Amino acid sequence: xxxxxxxxxxxxxxxxxxxxxxxxxxxxxxCGLTGIVWLHRKMQDAFFLVVGSRTCAHLxxxxxxxxxxxxxxxxxxxxxxxxxAGMADCHxxxxxxxxxxxxxxxxxxxxxxxxxxxxxxxxxxxxxxxxRIGARHMRNETGEGVRILAYSxxxxxxxxxxxxxxxxxxxxPEMPVAAVDASQSLLLVGALPDIVEDQFLRLFAELGITxxxxxxxxxxxxxxxxxxxxxxxxxxxxxxxTARALEDRGAVRIDAPFPxxxxxxxxxxxxxxxAFRIDEMHVNRVIAPGRERAKRALERYIPALKGKxxxxxxxxxxxxxxxxxLATELGMIPVEVGTPYLHRAHLAADLARLPENTRISEGQDxxxxxxxxxxxxxxxxxxxxxxxxxxxxxxxxxxxxIELVFSPVHGxxxxxxxxxxxxxxxxxxxxMRI
Amino acid sequence: xxxxxxxxxxxxxxxxxxxxxxxxxxxxxxxxxxxxxYADLLFTMIERRSARPPVTYTTFxxxxxxxxxxxxxxxxxxxxxxxxxxxxLLVGASCTAELIQDDPAGLAxxxxxxCPVIPLELPSYQRKENWGAAETFYQxxxxxxxxxxxxxxxxxxxxxxxxxxxxxxxxxxRDDVREVxxxxxxxxxxxxxxxxxxxxxxxxxTIGAADFNIVLYPEIGDEAARWLDKTFAQPAIRTVPIGxxxxxxxISEVAALAGVDPALALDDPSSRMPWWSRSVDSTYLTGKxxxxxxxxxxxxxxxxIAHEELGFTVCGIGCYNREFARDIRNAAKEYxxxxxxxxxxxxxxxxxxxxxxxxxLGTQMERHIAKRLGIPCAVISAPVHVQDFPARFSPQMGFExxxxxxxxxxxxxxxxxxxxxxxxxxxxxxxxxxxGPSHLHGSAPAHAxxxxxxxxxxxxxxxxxxxxxxxxxxxxxxxxxxxxxxxKIPFFVRxxxxxxxxxxxxxxxxxxxxxxxxxxxxxxxxx
Numbered sequence: 001x002x003x004x005x006x007x008x009x010x011x012x013x014x015x016x017x018x019x020x021x022x023x024x025x026x027x028x029x030x031c032g033l034t035g036i037v038w039l040h041r042k043m044q045d046a047f048f049l050v051v052g053s054r055t056c057a058h059l060x061x062x063x064x065x066x067x068x069x070x071x072x073x074x075x076x077x078x079x080x081x082x083x084x085a086g087m088a089d090c091h092x093x094x095x096x097x098x099x100x101x102x103x104x105x106x107x108x109x110x111x112x113x114x115x116x117x118x119x120x121x122x123x124x125x126x127x128x129x130x131x132r133i134g135a136r137h138m139r140n141e142t143g144e145g146v147r148i149l150a151y152s153x154x155x156x157x158x159x160x161x162x163x164x165x166x167x168x169x170x171x172x173p174e175m176p177v178a179a180v181d182a183s184q185s186l187l188l189v190g191a192l193p194d195i196v197e198d199q200f201l202r203l204f205a206e207l208g209i210t211x212x213x214x215x216x217x218x219x220x221x222x223x224x225x226x227x228x229x230x231x232x233x234x235x236x237x238x239x240x241x242t243a244r245a246l247e248d249r250g251a252v253r254i255d256a257p258f259p260x261x262x263x264x265x266x267x268x269x270x271x272x273x274x275a276f277r278i279d280e281m282h283v284n285r286v287i288a289p290g291r292e293r294a295k296r297a298l299e300r301y302i303p304a305l306k307g308k309x310x311x312x313x314x315x316x317x318x319x320x321x322x323x324x325x326l327a328t329e330l331g332m333i334p335v336e337v338g339t340p341y342l343h344r345a346h347l348a349a350d351l352a353r354l355p356e357n358t359r360i361s362e363g364q365d366x367x368x369x370x371x372x373x374x375x376x377x378x379x380x381x382x383x384x385x386x387x388x389x390x391x392x393x394x395x396x397x398x399x400x401x402i403e404l405v406f407s408p409v410h411g412x413x414x415x416x417x418x419x420x421x422x423x424x425x426x427x428x429x430x431x432m433r434i
Numbered sequence: 435x436x437x438x439x440x441x442x443x444x445x446x447x448x449x450x451x452x453x454x455x456x457x458x459x460x461x462x463x464x465x466x467x468x469x470x471x472y473a474d475l476l477f478t479m480i481e482r483r484s485a486r487p488p489v490t491y492t493t494f495x496x497x498x499x500x501x502x503x504x505x506x507x508x509x510x511x512x513x514x515x516x517x518x519x520x521x522x523l524l525v526g527a528s529c530t531a532e533l534i535q536d537d538p539a540g541l542a543x544x545x546x547x548x549c550p551v552i553p554l555e556l557p558s559y560q561r562k563e564n565w566g567a568a569e570t571f572y573q574x575x576x577x578x579x580x581x582x583x584x585x586x587x588x589x590x591x592x593x594x595x596x597x598x599x600x601x602x603x604x605x606x607x608r609d610d611v612r613e614v615x616x617x618x619x620x621x622x623x624x625x626x627x628x629x630x631x632x633x634x635x636x637x638x639x640t641i642g643a644a645d646f647n648i649v650l651y652p653e654i655g656d657e658a659a660r661w662l663d664k665t666f667a668q669p670a671i672r673t674v675p676i677g678x679x680x681x682x683x684x685i686s687e688v689a690a691l692a693g694v695d696p697a698l699a700l701d702d703p704s705s706r707m708p709w710w711s712r713s714v715d716s717t718y719l720t721g722k723x724x725x726x727x728x729x730x731x732x733x734x735x736x737x738x739i740a741h742e743e744l745g746f747t748v749c750g751i752g753c754y755n756r757e758f759a760r761d762i763r764n765a766a767k768e769y770x771x772x773x774x775x776x777x778x779x780x781x782x783x784x785x786x787x788x789x790x791x792x793x794x795l796g797t798q799m800e801r802h803i804a805k806r807l808g809i810p811c812a813v814i815s816a817p818v819h820v821q822d823f824p825a826r827f828s829p830q831m832g833f834e835x836x837x838x839x840x841x842x843x844x845x846x847x848x849x850x851x852x853x854x855x856x857x858x859x860x861x862x863x864x865x866x867x868x869x870g871p872s873h874l875h876g877s878a879p880a881h882a883x884x885x886x887x888x889x890x891x892x893x894x895x896x897x898x899x900x901x902x903x904x905x906x907x908x909x910x911x912x913x914x915x916x917x918x919x920x921x922k923i924p925f926f927v928r929x930x931x932x933x934x935x936x937x938x939x940x941x942x943x944x945x946x947x948x949x950x951x952x953x954x955x956x957x958x959x960x961x
Contacts (some may be wrong), residue, residue, distance in 0.1 A: 028474070053528075390483075390485050
């Protein structure tokens with residue numbers, strides 16, 4: 001690689017534990033638009049309109065893996081040749097498309113205009129468009145109407161899960177202001193499968209934290225209030241911008257490792273409880289059953305996974321906390337943990353628990369990274385769909401990273417399922433005689 | 435701007451990838467942001483290819499814009515050539531890079547790369563995937579073909595042909611090539627070159643050595659074939675051998691051009707489809723209404739097979755690729771239909787709902803539409819899905835292709851005698867149309883549950899719970915007795931019976947639809 005494109009620098013070992021390799025080159029990751037695939041199911045009264053090219057539409061239907069043919073709550077306004085001729089026409093066209101869409105889907109309460117690479121490059125101001133169109137569809141006396149928001153999921157600015165970060169950031173200014181004398185409240189941040197979210201809400205209630213809000217809420221029209229008495233707890237590691245916006249509203253982050261496995265989840269819940277000054281004995285009593293259940297579920301997988309070497313290619317930013325989980329709770333050996341972006345503050349607790357000498361890489365130059373995978377020959381490589389079959393064909397076992405984003409993996413009662421995702425490709429190779 | 439939920443075709447650079455990935459020894463340098471790499475998974479997952487597509491994405495980011503995306507491109511070009519050592523390098527831009535106007539062709543040209551560079555101009559905001567594939571293949575042939583190469587004298591050798599059009603991610607291209615090559619072998623003709631599938635730049639150089647060309651997939655191969663005709667005076671066979679009749683015509687044309695005996699291939703004993711279709715068991719297929727939609731080539735072929743070789747009635751025909759709309763218009767005229775030329779799948783759904791066919795022949799899009807509407811369906815065309823890459827040999831072309839088509843299209847239908855029994859004993863609690871065809875498991879009686887994506891204007895689906903009352907537009911309403919009778923008609927013809935009866939009642943100016951009206955209408959529309 002020539003120096004201008006591939007900037008590979010080894011930083012000073014952090015805390016004497018590991019080096020961080022920073023690379024720049026071809027990336028093999030989705031753009032932020034992909035987040036729409038789960039966000040449109042999470043927020044049931046929201047619709048996502050990508051303003052982009054045919055490529056964006058094609059990405060969305062391909063990234064969904066199989067085509068999900070229930071009419072989804074997303075669509076693409078495909079920019080055509082004549083839209084590029086003049087910006088005024090482009091805005092008029094967008095208005096027409098939005099009006100047609102809202103007429104057809106009257107149940108929509110929040111519409112996200114989602115920016116793409118082409119819309120960013122032609123400097124189509126979607127924030128402005130959202131205000132203009134929003135003024136025409138404002139809530140009327142009967143409570144009907146649509147809130148129109150904008151964010152960018154473009155691949156020149158966002159990588160995969162950063163699309164969710166941008167979407168949630170756009171929601172933060174819409175959150176109601178909490179009363180100055182409001183009691184301390186907890187805000188759970190990051191889209192989780194409904195079943196996992198419900199488990200966590202039950203645990204918070206049992207802990208005695210009663211005032212709990214969720215971002216994103218299942219109905220985008222019913223956002224929790226926020227203020228200086230809000231303590232927020234990240235459920236996902238890729239929400240840097242959202243966190244900054246929440247802090248601008250006065251909320252304070254609870255520092256914790258991410259809730260994967262028995263230990264990660266226990267530490268995460270305990271950190272929340274500590275922030276609410278809940279008695280430690282009580283916390284342990286509440287957490288113990290779930291933690292024990294998770295440990296029992298994980299024990300089954302230790303024989304298959306212990307001592308196995310694993311490499312993560314950069315994808316969702318879940319890589320660091322997942323490597324922590326696999327290393328400390330299942331005895332796997334992380335060889336290289338790649339992440340598209342390393343948020344040191346949010347990941348501090350997980351980084352501190354990673355084994356020494358773990359090679360951490362940030363950014364990507366896919367060809368060089370694959371050279372390292374071939375040299376390392378890990379027992380399992382976590383990678384995207386474009387790379388999995390080619391690596392398998394080279395004799396390397398792989399795990400599709402997208403499943404880690406699209407299936408319930410957080411919390412005590414998903415710990416076993418999470419371990420299973422890593423164990424299954426290895427077990428499959430053991431049982432097959434073909 | 436076009437509002438799209440699902441698309442039939444990707445952008446044109448995906449068409450270029452389909453050509454590059456099909457070939458050996460080429461590399462495609464695509465000026466594009468990181469997200470465009472999603473296209474790799476089409477090949478590695480849907481088609482289960484064991485190697486990554488030979489594509490390097492320059493991966494520019496917002497912070498590079500206005501600085502030096504051009505040097506990013508040149509560095510990527512140098513690295514790709516050094517690493518992959520291609521025999522030819524394709525260079526081009528995806529939709530975003532087209533907007534920043536870095537001129538990949540000029541940039542690559544100035545670098546003095548050690549291999550031929552083929553610039554691709556694929557306007558993303560005007561054109562689509564098939565066009566991109568055709569243009570890419572044409573540019574490759576035009577740049578690489580050695581125009582001094584001509585066929586050797588015919589004496590003492592077998593005729594030589596090129597098969598043009600098969601590509602990566604094509605609907606059964608792999609198997610069609612094998613079946614067509616088998617037919618050519620029976621005729622004593624050798625395949626000089628299959629392209630783009632499996633061809634290298636060195637192979638393309640010799641393309642002029644063949645006596646003539648066979649365009650298997652006009653959507654991808656025709657533009658190159660026209661240039662070859664002009665440049666090398668290589669004639670082209672354009673009859674696409676899908677269906678028994680088309681295969682026979684294809685064999686005759688090829689044999690005439692090559693000067694060989696067509697009987698060598700026409701009398702192929704493995705052609706079972708004609709007898710399967712003539713045998714009495716198939717009588718019940720007569721007049722079944724089919725709706726056909728796909729790429730133009732496959733849709734035209736499917737309609738002809740449906741009409742001439744299975745005795746179906748074509749009740750709708752359309753395609754999503756405007757470039758070949760003329761073929762569809764001509765075919766539609768033959769069947770007395772309005773052609774449906776659209777790439778809006780919601781429009782296709784409305785048309786299918788309105789036509790109330792008994793079988794849909796379409797793409798994966800129509801398969802889902804048909805599932806919602808509770809109509810049997812078979813897939814005949816791209817866009818493809820992982821299921822369209824079966825492990826077994828499963829061509830569409832040639833006599834074996836016709837055998838495959840017979841099985842694939844007839845299988846989803848309710849079988850002949852079963853259809854009668856369902857009509858006779860509608861009230862049997864264990865054997866009713868609500869249970870679906872008895873030989874297909876897992877086929878839900880979708881008509882009772884499925885909600886159409888759009889409420890079709892005429893609501894052609896009678897739901898069991900919906901009481902037929904007078905229509906609000908003042909047309910005739912159903913009496914209870916007539917409605918009960920209507921429900922005794924099996925679901926696969928009930929929609930048509932309802933529509934015909936209502937049209938009859940309206941034409942006659944009747945205020946209500948009685949039992950008599952139902953049977954009067956039946957007699958009126960008897961086929």
